[in-house]
Amino acid sequence: MLITGAYFGRARWRWQWLNRQRLRDFQAAKAQQLIPWVAQHSAFYRQHWQGHDLRDWRNLPMVDKRLMMANFREFNTLEVPAAAAFDLAQQAEQERDFVPRLGDLTVGLSSGTSGHRGLFLLSPAEQLLWVGTILARTLHHIKPTKIAFFLRANSNLYQQLGGRLIQFRYFDLTQALEPQLAMLNTYQPTIIVAPPGLLLQLLAAAQNGKLTHRPERMISVADALAPDEQTQLSTFFGIPIEQIYQATEGLLAISCAHGSLHIQEDLVALDFEDLGQGRVTPYVTDLWRRTQPIIRYRLNDVLRLSSQACSCGSSFKVIEQIEGRRDDICYFTAHGQRQAMFPDSLRRAILLAHPAIQEYQIIQPADDQLQVRLTITDTADATLVSTAVEQQIQRQLAEYGCSAYHLSIHFAAIDYGTLNKRRRVIRQ
Numbered sequence: 001m002l003i004t005g006a007y008f009g010r011a012r013w014r015w016q017w018l019n020r021q022r023l024r025d026f027q028a029a030k031a032q033q034l035i036p037w038v039a040q041h042s043a044f045y046r047q048h049w050q051g052h053d054l055r056d057w058r059n060l061p062m063v064d065k066r067l068m069m070a071n072f073r074e075f076n077t078l079e080v081p082a083a084a085a086f087d088l089a090q091q092a093e094q095e096r097d098f099v100p101r102l103g104d105l106t107v108g109l110s111s112g113t114s115g116h117r118g119l120f121l122l123s124p125a126e127q128l129l130w131v132g133t134i135l136a137r138t139l140h141h142i143k144p145t146k147i148a149f150f151l152r153a154n155s156n157l158y159q160q161l162g163g164r165l166i167q168f169r170y171f172d173l174t175q176a177l178e179p180q181l182a183m184l185n186t187y188q189p190t191i192i193v194a195p196p197g198l199l200l201q202l203l204a205a206a207q208n209g210k211l212t213h214r215p216e217r218m219i220s221v222a223d224a225l226a227p228d229e230q231t232q233l234s235t236f237f238g239i240p241i242e243q244i245y246q247a248t249e250g251l252l253a254i255s256c257a258h259g260s261l262h263i264q265e266d267l268v269a270l271d272f273e274d275l276g277q278g279r280v281t282p283y284v285t286d287l288w289r290r291t292q293p294i295i296r297y298r299l300n301d302v303l304r305l306s307s308q309a310c311s312c313g314s315s316f317k318v319i320e321q322i323e324g325r326r327d328d329i330c331y332f333t334a335h336g337q338r339q340a341m342f343p344d345s346l347r348r349a350i351l352l353a354h355p356a357i358q359e360y361q362i363i364q365p366a367d368d369q370l371q372v373r374l375t376i377t378d379t380a381d382a383t384l385v386s387t388a389v390e391q392q393i394q395r396q397l398a399e400y401g402c403s404a405y406h407l408s409i410h411f412a413a414i415d416y417g418t419l420n421k422r423r424r425v426i427r428q
Ligand SMILES: [Zn+2]
Pocket: 256, 257, 258, 259, 260, 262, 310, 311, 312, 313, 314
């Protein structure tokens, strides 16, 4: 805990001290140390950057998950083969109580859809940095705290979070919820950390009286929290719903005490590709990680950034919303041109259509085609709901000048579960 404490202290200090200019300088200084070191120690990056000026690091060629996973052994600086890391991480998930280590490295799998899961490797020092920073940025006041953490697999990354002041209990996402509700009622956690799908199940359990405990804070992790879900949760529990946005690619953003989702700019330098209509895709450079360097790594996420400074006083940029995956942007024809429709615009059209809609999925098999699957309440009139959805989508598309498209609506019981990311909009 002593060393974690040092990382904790430094993370607090950076949060308060780094204003915009100091932040730019801090990032540049970190990158100037990191990039030449990576060129020396990672065969992949050395090759990838050939002919480029390493000092101009914000313009180095990009990488992505496909490139990383295809070249995993050369990508990481310890030459750990992907197969060995995968086997270990998967075995750990299956056995559920096993703490996966490869030598002294922590190995983990990101929570993507199967076949697209990313691998991460962290050295002991990188782990401590992660633990110290996450505590410094999420525990806004130092006081005794009990944290209930819902995860698909326990990891020694998370076990390190425990200490004298901070109690930490792991809840297994793969287990039935009912017995865990009883445990929550007895354990009385100050903070519940869980994917949004699970938080919504807790909301339902609280509404029907099975969950009687009310936490002081709720933090959504591992999947994007939609604004309507955030509102539902925070209205019922009477607290802001915070978020931690992290991936294999690093710890990207954490909500502050004022509820804004700040990019952790002392850990990651983000550059943005403009997608139009106020949306961007981030390119991540992790300024610290050396075991598995993440430099100019293009995420598959669509973000909306806030143009306002946060009232908490931090200069770290704020993410307004994580809207979904870039691969799931849908396309329609407007005035003879291909027009992008962001997943969130389609989502909102469905949400606005009818209050009887409980769950939905929007699939685009090809340009100008849309299949909508709906789960509605038992008492609702399917024809009415169907007409309302048709009209709402027509209105949404008309705003962009799209009128010729094919729409089909089906009713089905949709259950995303809590283990995987909920892809409500899918472009095939
Ligand atoms: Zn803030």
